[in-house]
Amino acid sequence: MQSVWTLLSWGPEGWLDDIAFGVFVTVSLALATLPLGLAFGFLVALAKQSEERSLRLAGNIYTTIFRGLPELLTLFVVFYGAQIAVQQVVRLFSPTAFVEINSFVAGMIALGVVFSSYCSEVFLSAFRAIPRGQYEGGYSIGLSNWQTMRLVVLPQLIRIALPGLSNLWLILLKDTALVSAIGLSDILRQSGVAARVTKEAFLFFGFACLIYLALAIISSFGIHAIERSVGKGGVQR
Amino acid sequence: MTEATASSAEVVKPPPPARVWTRQRILGTAVMGFWVLCGIGLVAYLVSAWDPELYAKYAPYYLSGLLVTLQLVGTSVVLGALLSIPIAYGRDSRNPVVASLAYGYVYFFRGTPLLAQTFLVYYGLGSFRPELEAVGLWTFFREAWYCAVFAFTLNTAAYQAEILRGAVGSISHGQWEASAALGLSKFRTVQKIILPQALIVALRPYGNEIILMIKGSAIVAIITVYDLMGETRRAYSRTFDFQTYLWAAIIYLAIVETLRNAVDWIERRITIHLKR
Incomplete structure (x- = not known):
C-alpha cells in the first residue's frame, strides 16, 4: 500500500505525469474545438437572423438536431459513422485499405457541432439586442455591409454575447470528458487507468474532479480578464 | 385634410416587390x-x-432501454427537486458555515463533468467497501443503477437549487412584505404567493434541466446500465449495423422535441394573464 503522495507524485512510481498528459489532451481538445464552434455558430446565427426564410429554416433545423441529441450519441455517430463513410470512399480506390478515424478529430467535430448549435442561439439573441439603427448608421456613413458588420456590429455583439459564451466554454470543458469513451487519453481516462492499476478509485476520480474544478476556476479568471478588456470603452445603454 | 386621409385609405398599396x-x-x-x-x-x-x-x-430491448432512461431521469429529477430545496435555502442562509457549504456543493457539482461524478460514485465508493458494508449500504452502491440514480440526483439537485433560488429571488420583496402585512404565515406566503409566481419564472429552466438530464443520462451506458444508449451500444456491438445508432438518435430527438414543445405549451397556458 503506497501512500497517497507517492501515488500522486511525478515519475514512474506516481501517476501525476500520466494525469498531466490527460490535462494537456483535455485542454488542447477544448481549445481546438472553441474556434471551430465559434466560427460555425456565428455563421448559423447569421443564417437564423437573415431575412431569407429558407436560410432561417435551414439554421433552425441544424440547431434542433444537434441540441436535441445527447452529446455522447453525437460523438459515437461521428466516430463510427465517419469511420464507415471514409472506409467506403477509400475502398473505391484500394479495396484492402483499413482506415481509422483519429479520436481527437472525431471528438473535435462532435463537440464543435454541439457547441456551435448552442453558440448560434447565444449570438442570435445578441443580434436581436442590437438596434436596427446601428446598421442604418453604418450604411449612412458609407460603410459596406461587411464593414458595418466588422466595425459597428461585431464589437457590440461580442460584448453582449460574452456571458453566454463563457457559460458555453465551461460546458465545453466538461463535455470533453465524454471523449474518454472513444479512447482518447483525457483526464478522466488517465485517472481511470490509474484507478484500475492501483485500486485507489476514489482517490483518482476525486483528483480528476478537482482538476476539472481547477480548470473551471482558471477559466473564470481568464473570462473576467476578457470581460474587463472588452467592456472598456463600451457605451452604457 | 379629412378628404386626404379618407382617400389615402382607399389608395391601392404598391405591389409587393418581386422575390428575386x-x-x-x-x-x-x-x-x-x-x-x-x-x-x-x-x-x-x-x-x-x-x-x-x-x-x-x-x-x-430498445423499448426497455427507453423505459430505463425515463425511469432514471424521472427518479433523479424528482429526488433532486426535493434535495434542492434545503440547498437553495442554505445558499441564502445568514449562517456563513451553512451558506458556504451549500455554495461549495453547488460549485462542485456544477463545475465537474457528470461522467466524472458518476465514475466517482460507481468506482470510487468501491474503495470504501468495508465501511459501506459495515453500515449496510454496500448492496445499494454495488448496483450500477443505484449509483447512477445517486450521482444524477446529487448533480441535478445542484442545478435545480440554483434555478429555484433564482426564481424565488426574482419575486420582489414587496410581495413578502404585503403577505406579512396580511398576517399570512411564512409557509402560507411561500405556498400561496411566492411559489405560483416563481414557478412561472422557473418553468423554462426546469424544462431545460430535464432535457439536459435526458441527454446526460446517455452516459450511464458507460457504467453498464442498459438504458436506451446502453441497448444501442449492445445492439451495435453485436450487429455492427450503423442503423442502430440512427434509431437511437431519432428516439432521443423525438423525446427532446416533445418535451420542448410541452414546455412551450405549458408556458403559453400559464402566462395568459400576463399577455397584453
Missing part, C-alpha cells in the same frame, strides 16, 4: 436542398437496411 434570387436566397435554397437530401438519404437508408429479424430481436 438574391445571394442569400440561393444559399438558403442550397442548404435546404442539402437538408432535404440528408432526410431522403436517411429514410432511404433506413428503409433499405430494414431487417424484420433485427427489428423483432432488438425492438423490445
Whole structure:
C-alpha cells in the first residue's frame, strides 16, 4: 500500500505525469474545438437572423438536431459513422485499405457541432439586442455591409454575447470528458487507468474532479480578464 | 385634410416587390436542398437496411432501454427537486458555515463533468467497501443503477437549487412584505404567493434541466446500465449495423422535441394573464 503522495507524485512510481498528459489532451481538445464552434455558430446565427426564410429554416433545423441529441450519441455517430463513410470512399480506390478515424478529430467535430448549435442561439439573441439603427448608421456613413458588420456590429455583439459564451466554454470543458469513451487519453481516462492499476478509485476520480474544478476556476479568471478588456470603452445603454 | 386621409385609405398599396434570387436566397435554397437530401438519404437508408429479424430481436430491448432512461431521469429529477430545496435555502442562509457549504456543493457539482461524478460514485465508493458494508449500504452502491440514480440526483439537485433560488429571488420583496402585512404565515406566503409566481419564472429552466438530464443520462451506458444508449451500444456491438445508432438518435430527438414543445405549451397556458 503506497501512500497517497507517492501515488500522486511525478515519475514512474506516481501517476501525476500520466494525469498531466490527460490535462494537456483535455485542454488542447477544448481549445481546438472553441474556434471551430465559434466560427460555425456565428455563421448559423447569421443564417437564423437573415431575412431569407429558407436560410432561417435551414439554421433552425441544424440547431434542433444537434441540441436535441445527447452529446455522447453525437460523438459515437461521428466516430463510427465517419469511420464507415471514409472506409467506403477509400475502398473505391484500394479495396484492402483499413482506415481509422483519429479520436481527437472525431471528438473535435462532435463537440464543435454541439457547441456551435448552442453558440448560434447565444449570438442570435445578441443580434436581436442590437438596434436596427446601428446598421442604418453604418450604411449612412458609407460603410459596406461587411464593414458595418466588422466595425459597428461585431464589437457590440461580442460584448453582449460574452456571458453566454463563457457559460458555453465551461460546458465545453466538461463535455470533453465524454471523449474518454472513444479512447482518447483525457483526464478522466488517465485517472481511470490509474484507478484500475492501483485500486485507489476514489482517490483518482476525486483528483480528476478537482482538476476539472481547477480548470473551471482558471477559466473564470481568464473570462473576467476578457470581460474587463472588452467592456472598456463600451457605451452604457 | 379629412378628404386626404379618407382617400389615402382607399389608395391601392404598391405591389409587393418581386422575390428575386438574391445571394442569400440561393444559399438558403442550397442548404435546404442539402437538408432535404440528408432526410431522403436517411429514410432511404433506413428503409433499405430494414431487417424484420433485427427489428423483432432488438425492438423490445430498445423499448426497455427507453423505459430505463425515463425511469432514471424521472427518479433523479424528482429526488433532486426535493434535495434542492434545503440547498437553495442554505445558499441564502445568514449562517456563513451553512451558506458556504451549500455554495461549495453547488460549485462542485456544477463545475465537474457528470461522467466524472458518476465514475466517482460507481468506482470510487468501491474503495470504501468495508465501511459501506459495515453500515449496510454496500448492496445499494454495488448496483450500477443505484449509483447512477445517486450521482444524477446529487448533480441535478445542484442545478435545480440554483434555478429555484433564482426564481424565488426574482419575486420582489414587496410581495413578502404585503403577505406579512396580511398576517399570512411564512409557509402560507411561500405556498400561496411566492411559489405560483416563481414557478412561472422557473418553468423554462426546469424544462431545460430535464432535457439536459435526458441527454446526460446517455452516459450511464458507460457504467453498464442498459438504458436506451446502453441497448444501442449492445445492439451495435453485436450487429455492427450503423442503423442502430440512427434509431437511437431519432428516439432521443423525438423525446427532446416533445418535451420542448410541452414546455412551450405549458408556458403559453400559464402566462395568459400576463399577455397584453
